[in-house]
Amino acid sequence: MKKVSIILPVYNGEEYLNNLIPKIRNQQLDMEIEIIAAVSKSKDNSLLVADNLCDITYSVGNFNHAKTRHEAVLKSSGEYLVFITQDITPFNEYWLHNLITPLLEGKEIVATYSRQIAYNESSYTEELVRKFNYPNYDRVCNKNTKVKWGRKNIFYSDASSATTRAVFLNLGGYDFEIETNEDVIFALNVIESGKSILYNSNSKIYHSHDFRIREVFERYKLIGSFEQKYKDQLKDYSSLGEGKKLLFYLTTALIKKFKIKELFLLGIDMPTRYIGYKIGYKKAIQRNYK
Structure with a gap:
């Protein structure tokens, strides 16, 4: 049986994990699921909860958006890699199946990411932002679609994204240090390699922020x-x-x-x-x- 490794950075995430992990385990997927939790020093019981719920849990000394995720990948063993954040919620039990399936169908699409829907308690503005950035139709992005999609050609979010282990490592993965937008760098590398990214509107999660x-x-x-x-x-x-x-x-x-x-x-x-x-x-x- 093939395996998918879920890479999950955690920080003060106890309340999220108790909701998220059972929903991941409940996904309808004909693959083994492995969850790797990279837990930064937290003020709650994140480490203990993650250790009870996840397959591999370890403490992170100095969190970095790219490097920490890359190190978690090296601890994983799945042929497919799924990157998520602790504050998402799968829309249904087919989120993961729909996210991974395009990677199985051919060699052109080597990375996918999910549609994000605002939580019910979000502001109307945040709901609109999610609809603007994550519409209800797919986008295939590659070198030939730069003019068509503009900046959206490299829009990519590892709040919920997937790729193959081979592609990730061959393109250098996240083996660098950066303060933000590590997923954009990976998207750029995919595009420049001549392959395609799929914005996958059929794979849906709840995810939103009303920032101060x-x-x-x-x-x-x-x-x-x-x-x-x-x-x-x-x-x-x-x-x-x-x-x-x-x-x-x-x-x-x-x-x-x-x-x-x-x-x-x-x-x-x-x-x-x-x-x-x-x-x-x-x-x-x-x-x-x-």
């Missing part, structure tokens, strides 16, 4: 720093146009629903993203000249 303004600012500082560091690789994938499309989409939808409070908050949120991005980008340039 300070959290938004810090998040986009990291994104700005990332985009400056990898500006050469990203030169064909401008994020500015995608940001404008998102702003127009959100503003139009909120006006139609007469969501005055959320329009006001959007008027704070979007400039905060832009300012954070610019500061992060500028600081990265300054670091390069030191």
Whole structure:
């Protein structure tokens, strides 16, 4: 029987694990499932809970978005690798089957990622953001679709993604240190290798965040720093146009629903993203000249 290894970074995740792991075990999949929990130092019982529920559990000294995931892969044994975050919830018992199946059907698609649906308690704005980024139709992305999809051509999320072990390791995996967007680097490597990524709308999870303004600012500082560091690789994938499309989409939808409070908050949120991005980008340039 083939095996799929689920790579799961954990931090203060006790409440998530008790809900998530049984739903993973309940997936309708004709493969053995192996769950590897990489647990960072937490204030709750994450390590104990993970040790009871997962197949391989170990403590992480210094968490890094890329390196930690790569080290977890090296502890795994599955032919297929699935990367998730602790705060997702599978939409149904076919999430994993639908995510993995395209990898079995041919050699062209070597990486897939799931459709994300906002949790019921999320704001209407966050619901719209998820619909904008994760529509109800598939996207196949490769070297030939750069113009068609723009920045979405390398949009990829390891909140729920899958690839084969062979492809992951052959492309270098996550064997590097980075503060954010490790999944974008992997997507770039897949595209440049001549293979395809599938945005897989049939594989669905619940996943969303209503960030505070300070959290938004810090998040986009990291994104700005990332985009400056990898500006050469990203030169064909401008994020500015995608940001404008998102702003127009959100503003139009909120006006139609007469969501005055959320329009006001959007008027704070979007400039905060832009300012954070610019500061992060500028600081990265300054670091390069030191």
